[in-house]
Amino acid sequence: MTLPGLDVSTPLMQQYREIKARHRDAILLFRMGDFYEMFEDDAEVGARTLGLTLTSRNNGAAAEIPLAGVPVKAAAGYIKRLVERGFRVAICEQVEDPKLAKGIVRREVIEVVTPGAVMADDLLEERQNTFLVSVALDGGGTRAGFAAADLSTGELALESVEAGGGALEAALQRYNPSEVIVAEGAAALAPPGVLVTRREGWEFDVALASEELARRYGLASLDGLGLGAGDALAVGAAGALLRYLGELQPGGLPQLRRPVVRRAEGRLFLDAMTRRNLELVEPLRAGAQDATLLGVLDRTMTPMGARLLRGWLLAPLTDPTAIAARLDAVGSLVADEPRRTAIREALDGVRDLERLGAKAAARRATPRDLGALRDSMGCLPRLEALLGDLYGLAAGFDALADLAAALAAALVDRPPAVLGDGDVVRPGHTPALDELRSLRDGGRAYIASLQARERARTGIGSLKVGYNKVFGYYIEITRANKESVPPDYERRQTLTGAERYVTPELKAYEAKVLGAEEEISRLEERVFGEIRDAVGAAIQRIQDTAGRVAAADVLASLADAAAAGGYVRPEVVDAFGLEIVAGRHPVVERVMPREAFIPNDIRLDAAQQIMIVTGPNMAGKSTVLRQVAQLVILAQAGSFVPAREARIGVVDRLFTRVGASDDLARGQSTFLVEMSETASILHNATRKSLVLLDEIGRGTSTYDGVAIAWAVAEYLHDHLGCKAVFATHYHELTQLAERYPRVANFNVAVHESGDDVIFLHRLRPGGADRSYGIHVGRLAGLPTEVLERARVVLRSLEAGHRVAATPAAADQLALFAPAEHPVLAELRGLDLDGLTPREALDRLAELQRRIALGGEG
Ligand SMILES: Nc1ncnc2c1ncn2[C@@H]1O[C@H](COP(=O)(O)OP(=O)(O)OP(=O)(O)O)[C@@H](O)[C@H]1O
Numbered sequence: 102m103t104l105p106g107l108d109v110s111t112p113l114m115q116q117y118r119e120i121k122a123r124h125r126d127a128i129l130l131f132r133m134g135d136f137y138e139m140f141e142d143d144a145e146v147g148a149r150t151l152g153l154t155l156t157s158r159n160n161g162a163a164a165e166i167p168l169a170g171v172p173v174k175a176a177a178g179y180i181k182r183l184v185e186r187g188f189r190v191a192i193c194e195q196v197e198d199p200k201l202a203k204g205i206v207r208r209e210v211i212e213v214v215t216p217g218a219v220m221a222d223d224l225l226e227e228r229q230n231t232f233l234v235s236v237a238l239d240g241g242g243t244r245a246g247f248a249a250a251d252l253s254t255g256e257l258a259l260e261s262v263e264a265g266g267g268a269l270e271a272a273l274q275r276y277n278p279s280e281v282i283v284a285e286g287a288a289a290l291a292p293p294g295v296l297v298t299r300r301e302g303w304e305f306d307v308a309l310a311s312e313e314l315a316r317r318y319g320l321a322s323l324d325g326l327g328l329g330a331g332d333a334l335a336v337g338a339a340g341a342l343l344r345y346l347g348e349l350q351p352g353g354l355p356q357l358r359r360p361v362v363r364r365a366e367g368r369l370f371l372d373a374m375t376r377r378n379l380e381l382v383e384p385l386r387a388g389a390q391d392a393t394l395l396g397v398l399d400r401t402m403t404p405m406g407a408r409l410l411r412g413w414l415l416a417p418l419t420d421p422t423a424i425a426a427r428l429d430a431v432g433s434l435v436a437d438e439p440r441r442t443a444i445r446e447a448l449d450g451v452r453d454l455e456r457l458g459a460k461a462a463a464r465r466a467t468p469r470d471l472g473a474l475r476d477s478m479g480c481l482p483r484l485e486a487l488l489g490d491l492y493g494l495a496a497g498f499d500a501l502a503d504l505a506a507a508l509a510a511a512l513v514d515r516p517p518a519v520l521g522d523g524d525v526v527r528p529g530h531t532p533a534l535d536e537l538r539s540l541r542d543g544g545r546a547y548i549a550s551l552q553a554r555e556r557a558r559t560g561i562g563s564l565k566v567g568y569n570k571v572f573g574y575y576i577e578i579t580r581a582n583k584e585s586v587p588p589d590y591e592r593r594q595t596l597t598g599a600e601r602y603v604t605p606e607l608k609a610y611e612a613k614v615l616g617a618e619e620e621i622s623r624l625e626e627r628v629f630g631e632i633r634d635a636v637g638a639a640i641q642r643i644q645d646t647a648g649r650v651a652a653a654d655v656l657a658s659l660a661d662a663a664a665a666g667g668y669v670r671p672e673v674v675d676a677f678g679l680e681i682v683a684g685r686h687p688v689v690e691r692v693m694p695r696e697a698f699i700p701n702d703i704r705l706d707a708a709q710q711i712m713i714v715t716g717p718n719m720a721g722k723s724t725v726l727r728q729v730a731q732l733v734i735l736a737q738a739g740s741f742v743p744a745r746e747a748r749i750g751v752v753d754r755l756f757t758r759v760g761a762s763d764d765l766a767r768g769q770s771t772f773l774v775e776m777s778e779t780a781s782i783l784h785n786a787t788r789k790s791l792v793l794l795d796e797i798g799r800g801t802s803t804y805d806g807v808a809i810a811w812a813v814a815e816y817l818h819d820h821l822g823c824k825a826v827f828a829t830h831y832h833e834l835t836q837l838a839e840r841y842p843r844v845a846n847f848n849v850a851v852h853e854s855g856d857d858v859i860f861l862h863r864l865r866p867g868g869a870d871r872s873y874g875i876h877v878g879r880l881a882g883l884p885t886e887v888l889e890r891a892r893v894v895l896r897s898l899e900a901g902h903r904v905a906a907t908p909a910a911a912d913q914l915a916l917f918a919p920a921e922h923p924v925l926a927e928l929r930g931l932d933l934d935g936l937t938p939r940e941a942l943d944r945l946a947e948l949q950r951r952i953a954l955g956g957e958g
């Protein structure tokens with residue numbers, strides 16, 4: 102801990118407390134020389150979170166003040182850790198030169214970093230947006246408005262949502278927010294683990310917000326943004342968002358672009374559980390990043406492309422024309438391999454145009470950032486030439502030639518990481534700078550030549566000219582030669598074996614050099630600032646181009662994935678039916694040896710609306726079910742699909758309930774989660790939806806589970822009329838097909854030989870009659886005794902609980918009523934008169950034991 106010459110009492114602590122009072126909810130990093138210090142509670146939290154040593158300083162009075170600090174040079178890493186743990190971090194700098202300060206140095210908070218408001222590269226995920234989402238709810242809780250901002254890209258989106266039935270949560274999830282802003286007292290909708298920031302209700306006021314937006318973007322009215330009457334809440338949300346961001350970034354937010362209004366219409370609605378269950382972008386198990394649909398598809402070359410592809414997958418389209426436009430574009434690149442490769446090569450040199458542009462606008466771009474922008478812009482003409490008719494991207498494409506030329510003229514080939522660390526401005530760009538540089542270089546050359554001349558003049562062969570920060574240039578002479586030192590040398594420093602001198606001539610040149618250097622850095626700073634601001638002022642243009650580059654990248658990536666994976670173009674139409682011939686699971690097929698995945702056919706239409714898929718454990722029920730969902734999502738996102746043929750009638754919503762997933766974090770039991778997810782499906786599915794239910798009812802007892810699954814299937818068949826696939830162990834459900842015309846049974850085939858089962862993974866018509874769970878237990882290595890015993894118990898259960906054969910039975914619940922227990926028959930047949938009391942007791946005891954075992958002895 103270094104606090105050179107600082108008394109932590111009085112004026113400094115007063116200044117600290119004043120600033121801290123305005124940032125109570127943040128950890129305040131208080132700049133003191135080369136350290137950021139934390140005091141009091143912040144020090145305790147900071148020390149604990151960051152593993153720092155907690156020290157204390159005497160406050161002058163009796164109180165000891167806890168203290169912890171981090172070096173400014175290493176601060177980025179510490180800030181990152183604090184923010185990742187969900188803290189806000191207020192960065193308080195010294196805003197005047199300590200040497201010039203009268204009394205205590207002036208300090209101000211220049212930025213508050215929060216999980217949702219980050220700009221620094223090392224706090225950002227390159228291939229993902231970091232969204233801060235503000236949510237305004239109406240009084241009745243039926244509508245909501247969102248405003249979402251990504252400070253690092255300058256994106257600002259407004260969206261209005263009907264709040265019912267999980268729509269709100271789903272829309273929010275799509276942004277994957279890092280922080281959510283809501284009004285005080287409003288429901289916190291944020292997913293667990295996401296920082297919730299509460300703001301006062303008036304900040305969401307629509308009139309205030311409209312004024313703020315109009316002022317900020319210089320608009321006479323908000324109509325130009327495409328906002329409608331239904332978007333008032335979203336405008337209010339934007340007001341609160343901008344106010345909050347204004348507090349976090351007192352220097353302003355020049356990078357924020359005009360808001361874009363997003364409409365949920367025209368999008369395939371995927372709720373959070375569907376997104377999670379299908380592992381679209383996030384694996385269920387941490388670390389298996391490649392085992393997601395995004396992981397398989399993502400062959401993008403640029404970070405903007407990667408972010409856009411994620412967006413396309415999470416919000417597929419529902420308009421067949423819009424989908425066809427994407428498919429056409431992908432198709433043209435699948436067919437033309439050389440062009441695809443050329444586009445990908447052109448993209449290879451394009452860096453994160455979007456974020457670099459935003460950094461320039463926010464005056465945060467470094468010389469190296471501008472160099473990266475220049476190099477990226479340099480690739481654009483080539484890309485533009487390759488676009489042709491691709492997705493309409495070429496029309497109005499702005500290759501930013503003027504900016505590229507200005508940057509090329511102004512910057513050296515390899516600009517340094519920070520200003521002041523080597524030349525930034527290219528020779529020939531600024532005449533005054535060139536003059537200063539030759540002055541500096543001339544001075545340096547003169548000094549360099551001095552050594553040879555002085556050696557000749559003095560006859561001292563070991564004479565050296567050197568430089569250090571404290572004394573500047575000097576002539577060093579070893580003690581042995583002290584006698585030969587000329588009289589015009591002035592001694593400056595004595596070392597153990599040598600003396601250091603200066604001459605008036607040397608000092609004069611030194612002044613020239615140092616003066617020139619100072620001027621140079623001032624001038625470089627100015628020229629650099631000008632060019633950075635010129636680039637920043639073109640933010641809208643840069644971001645528009647970045648958007649087109651991203652789209653080209655995504656289309657080429659989809660085409661490349663299609664070519665590599667042998668995908669076909671799906672036919673996406675406005676129809677009810679869905680037909681997939683020889684479809685494959687895009688992710689599962691990847692982890693298997695080539696050709697090992699068994700393709701399957703799926704047909705769902707007005708005549709075959711619900712498929713019940715039964716089959717042994719491990720057969721591939723869940724795989725085929727998810728495969729249907731993933732293919733629909735791929736097709737509607739505009740991607741080719743792994744199949745021989747696919748015809749897909751657009752789906753408006755896709756729901757997937759897979760397995761039983763605990764949500765202990767939210768304090769809900771497995772089965773409650775399952776049921777509430779099922780409830781949400783039944784409330785929100787329409788006839789145009791696709792519902793995929795895997796092992797519904799599994800979380801409870803068999804009879805309850807079968808009964809619920811049965812009733813759900815009936816409801817889907819009779820009330821909703823939507824397409825659905827059930828994967829289930831309950832072979833009882835196969836009887837649904839006998840009662841309902843549009844329900845069809847399928848099973849995933851296995852081949853049995855003796856005790857062995859070979860999994861064929863082939864879907865075929867008809868129901869399965871058993872589960873092979875014990876067989877899988879054997880594969881997994883359960884002890885032999887356990888397996889033997891399980892077989893016995895299974896046989897007895899099957900004997901005792903046989904399902905009635907006639908589904909036409911009046912009461913459907915009777916379908917699952919157990920047949921008469923064998924013990925009952927035996928009881929009935931007992932000849933009581935022929936038994937002694939002793940025998941009667943024995944028989945009773947035995948029957949009781951058999952009941953306990955479930956029928957057999
Ligand atoms: N079509 C297929 N071709 C090749 N392998 C497959 C196929 N489908 C599934 N598999 C393999 O079988 C494994 C089990 O599949 P899946 O989980 O879908 O079975 P399941 O029938 O749902 O089993 P359970 O009843 O235990 O839930 C998969 O992990 C995969 O390795």
Ligand SMILES: [Mg+2]
Pocket residue numbers: 722723724795828
């Ligand atoms: Mg399964």
